[in-house]
Amino acid sequence: MSEPEAVEDGLAELEALPGGARAALEAVLMVIDEPATSEELAAGLNVTVAVVEDLLQDLQREYSGYTGKAPDVDAVGFAAASTAPRGFELRNVAGGWRIYSRSEFADIVGRFVLEGQTTRLTQAALETLAVIAYRQPVSRARVSAIRGVNVDSVVRTLTQRGLIEDSGNDPESGAVLYRTTSYFLERMGIGSVAELPQLSPHLPGLEGIDEYYDASRM
Amino acid sequence: MSEPEAVEDGLAELEALPGGARAALEAVLMVIDEPATSEELAAGLNVTVAVVEDLLQDLQREYSGYTGKAPDVDAVGFAAASTAPRGFELRNVAGGWRIYSRSEFADIVGRFVLEGQTTRLTQAALETLAVIAYRQPVSRARVSAIRGVNVDSVVRTLTQRGLIEDSGNDPESGAVLYRTTSYFLERMGIGSVAELPQLSPHLPGLEGIDEYYDASRM
């Protein structure tokens, strides 16, 4: 699968099919039920990661109505920029690619997809989730200290919802540490926690607060 | 929903969205798991069945590369017949419509599916199966509450593996209920679920457990 020659053959083979490699990639995207990485898709299609990533970006733009490469448009050139967006979009979340219905149609789609609908998180749950997302891995005691209240039941709820998980124990205190899950990334529509909005603009001049704060804990 | 006038309004409303009624229908088709009838789709989109059936046929032809109505092509008319097929197709199976991967790509999709699969169930899948076996018929939400984690993808895996199946909807909540299949019995080497070993020796005091979970549901 990783042989360069085999990979070349893979692409040629795909291009011989109706719709080519692009349609083959679409076909695979139809059966995945969790985000698939470009590596997984490349291996499955027997092409290089670079080829898959090009195809993914083409599809992504085409679904959003900005394509210049859709085969139907190739023939007529000038029509390229004016395509209408499709009802779905291809997104790169939690490190993988997946097809989603477009958010404009949420109300309509929601009538068909009752399950999977998630109830809104409470303010307490959101605040707790925010602290865990930015301070992970972090113990309940630490989150509690930042929020000024006991967070045990909120942490349980977030764990049940699959948004956070146990990430082992603190080597010193033995306390359970929590981190966010890839489901959290998926729900947030981001690739990694590094893509979360910056905390610093909200925290003027408080760079040293952690150290200060930890020192004052008993 | 069935008022002719309201239906007219529904169409106008959809056409105001990016991509129009066609994209709205695509959005629904792309995420539904069970095939939907044209009546169901019409009701959900708030348009007449005739409108939905027109749209369905347009989409079906467009996905297969024979469209004359895709908006990008409208502008250039003559290019209509030459579009490439997509990697997916819209099929009417047993009275319902659903999007499937295109059959020409079955080999590639099959290879992709096989590569991602292991022949052994994960611990998470086994535990979920155990909960379903002993609490059937049971909803995903309930299993989720018992296991303390989101079980959606595990339930799909178990369904794909033919170990569990849909057994109708809960009369109260409308949630899909799951039960084990005869294939499960076969693999376990028993004739019916009644032959599953009693739980009590393993879990003293389990009698009140149902009440506990019901009470602790949030």
Place this chain on the structure above:
Amino acid sequence: MGPSIAPTAEAEAPDAGTSEARKAGFEVRLANFTGPFDLLLGLISKHKLDITEVALATVTDEFIKYIRRLQELGEDWALDEASEFLVIAATLLDLKAARLLPAGEVEDAEDIALLEARDLLFARLLQYKAFKQIAGILGGTLEQEGRRYPRQVALEGHFAALLPELVWRHTPEQFAELAAKALKPKDSAPAEVGLDHLHAPPVSVKEQAEIMGYRLKLGAPLSFQALIADAETTLVVVARFLALLEMFRDRVVAFEQPGPLAELTVRWTGDDAGWDSSSLSEEYESGTEAGRSGDGANE
């Protein structure tokens, strides 16, 4: 903080009529503020104040008034929750008291400690404020993202048929064991989460009081260090300390300590026969239970 409690639009709850608040009881409080910092921020923003330039007197008064109103509601208030509010109220009161004194320079350690307390409180408050803002952003993003539904359909039949036969090695008995494990309630008693490692033998305060009483009755004053020199565990140290407080209350011991953090000397002052440990209050009798107020702090 129950997860079922949603924030409501009534941001001005502290000003809501008492009768209305009484009617809704516990819910009203939790519904509007997710903690003492939230309350404090609410009060500060109500008065359009900068956190770093808070008019402490006004805010402190309102904070205290709010807590008092909660108490009047007569609802049970979890100890660990209440204590967080009280710690902050106490700090605010200290700061307010310091402000009310004639303006003077920082003179002694107490002033410095007060300044530190103020800075720490404001730092924590600023930090909380940042997370509160971020929480708002997360909430907005989650809601927006929730409007996109992922395609996650069951594998088409002909692909599912391609899957290799499942490896299955479980006997029905093993499977039942697995089920029993999976069905076992995970945290039936949340208050005890994380306390398993505290399975130390119970230590009786009474017993420790008797041991120390015996030693002190010998006549010579003993330092606290000497009294706990043979304590095997921290629990025994704590029990002895509690016992000493009880004995002090019973006026059978006296303490001497030349300065803060200096050595504490304990002297027997009771009559030799007239005291025994049975006068010790029963509340300590459950030994280790004394430490179980809230699990958050025990991690």
